[in-house]
Structures are given as structure tokens and as C-alpha cells.
Amino acid sequence: xxxADPQLSSADDGRAAALRHFPGPIAVGLAPAAxxxxxxxxxxxxxxxxxxxxxxxxxxxLVVRTVRxxxxxxxxxxxxxxxxxxxxxxxxxxxxPVPGLRPASPxxxxxxxxxxxxxxxxxxxxAALERLGPSATSITIDGxxxxxxxxxxxxxxxxxxxxxxxxxxxxxLPEFVGALQLRTGGVGELSHLP
Numbered sequence: 001x002x003x004a005d006p007q008l009s010s011a012d013d014g015r016a017a018a019l020r021h022f023p024g025p026i027a028v029g030l031a032p033a034a035x036x037x038x039x040x041x042x043x044x045x046x047x048x049x050x051x052x053x054x055x056x057x058x059x060x061x062l063v064v065r066t067v068r069x070x071x072x073x074x075x076x077x078x079x080x081x082x083x084x085x086x087x088x089x090x091x092x093x094x095x096x097p098v099p100g101l102r103p104a105s106p107x108x109x110x111x112x113x114x115x116x117x118x119x120x121x122x123x124x125x126x127a128a129l130e131r132l133g134p135s136a137t138s139i140t141i142d143g144x145x146x147x148x149x150x151x152x153x154x155x156x157x158x159x160x161x162x163x164x165x166x167x168x169x170x171x172x173l174p175e176f177v178g179a180l181q182l183r184t185g186g187v188g189e190l191s192h193l194p
Contacts, residue, residue, distance in 0.1 A: 015038075015040070015190075015191045016187055016188075016191035018040050018047060019040070019050070019187045019190050019191055020187055021047050022040075022047045022050060022066075022068065023047065023068050023069065024066070024068055024069065024164050024165065024166045025066075025163070025164055025166075025184045025185075026050045026066045026184065026185045026190060027064050027066045027141060027163065027168045027182045027183070027184065027185065028052055028064060028182065028183055028184070028185035028189075028190070029052065029054055029062050029064045029170075029180070029181075029182055030181045030182065030183060031054040031061065031062055033056055034054035034055055034056045034061050034062065035054070035055050035056070035194075036052050036053070036054050036055075036193050036194075037052065037053045037054075037055065037193065037194050038050065038051070038052050038190060038193040038194070039051045039052075039053075043073070043077065043078060043079065044073075044074075044077065046073060047068060048067065048068060048079070049065055049066060049067045049068065049081070050065070050066045050190075051063065051064070051065040051066075052064045052065075052185075052190075052193070053093070060090065060093050061172065061173055061176060062170065062171070062172045062173075062176065062180070063086055063089060063090045063093075063169075063170060063171045063172075064168065064169075064170050064182060065081075065086050065089075065168065065169040065170070066163075066166060066167075066168050067081045067166060067167045067168075067169065068166055069165040069166050071165065081167060081169065082160070082169075083129075083134060083149065083151045083158035083159070083160050083169060084126055084129035084130050084151070084158070085126075085169070086158055086169040086170065086171045087129050087151065087153060087156055087158040087171045088125060088126055088129060089171065090156050090158075090171030090172075091125065091153075091155055091156060091171075129151065129153060129158075132151045132152065132153060133151075134149040134150060134151050134160075135149070135150050135151075135152075136148075136149065136150075137149065137150040137159065139159055139161045139168075139170070139180065139181075139182060140180075140181045140182065141161070141163060141168070141181075141182040141183065141184070142182075142183050142184055146161050146162075146163065147161070148160060148161035149161075150177075152174070154174075155173075155174075156171050156172060156173060156174065157171070157172050157173075157174050157177040158170070158171050159171075159172070159177075159180075168182065170182075
């Protein structure tokens, strides 16, 4: 089961310990004008992913998600991690609406119907993203250009790069993808992020 552990999400020594327990380097964006927000996730009480969302005054600009290697983990119950997943996360939280999703109207009589409608829209959006074929590209991490895969959609660009046996996924606004650069983040700096 995939959960965001509230104890790991607090900005204290527990966060630093959880980051040190993560079994590989963690990618961060070079986004000086944006405010980062960090989420640590675990699966079956093991560290699974570190996600950093970068927001500015207009909203979400970039998501960088480092997913650990599955080495040493049972494949049963592991989450699906792919480019459409990070793109959908970005689109749901980002600056614009996901096509087909509508906010609940005040006084909506049937909440279940609204939730079913939203679920169908999310599934439809994911299916549309899966139909977009990835192309070859590169991502710069720590000054090195690494081979990556890229999926372009009108509202965001999704990227995937294998890195030190792990996977790094990014979703970014199309106008920022050309300038996207990543680097290795340190436990000290990451443990102080909100």
C-alpha cells in the first residue's frame, strides 16, 4: 500500500532520518524562483519515493519525483510509476483544470455521482496520456546530460530518466522544459523543506 507517512512529512529529525534511509540520491530541480514542497512516501514500511513540487505565485510549475530501485523489495503491491502518472499528478494539482474534471458545485445533491464522474475523468485523462508516445530526449543532472524519455501534452511535459538504478520522473509546464536542470539534493537542505 502506498501512503504518505505524516510522521515523515514533518520538518524535524524524523524527516532527516527518513531521507538518510532513502537508498539512493535524490534529484531536485534548479528552480530558484519557486518554493519547493517535499513529500516522502513509503511502501510496506520501506522508503519508496521523494517528490518535490515547485510552486510560484501562479501555481505549480514543476514536479520532480525520485523513485527508489525495486531491488530487495517484493514486486507485489508496488505502485505503478510511469510518465503518465507524474503528468496526471501535475495536471490535477497544477495551474489549470484537467479536461473533463469540474469542481463540485455548492449544494451538489449527489456526492457519489460527482466522485464517479471525477473518477471517470481521471481514468479518461490517464488513458489519453498513455496514448501519447514517448520520444527520446535528455535531462541534465549535476551538469551531465543523461538519456531520457519525454511525453508532450498541451498542458505539461512528462520526463523519465534512469539515474543510479532509480527512476526520476518530472512534469513541467511546456514553457519551462527547455531550461529544466536537476541536481543531487542533500539531506540537510531537503530536511528543512516544508
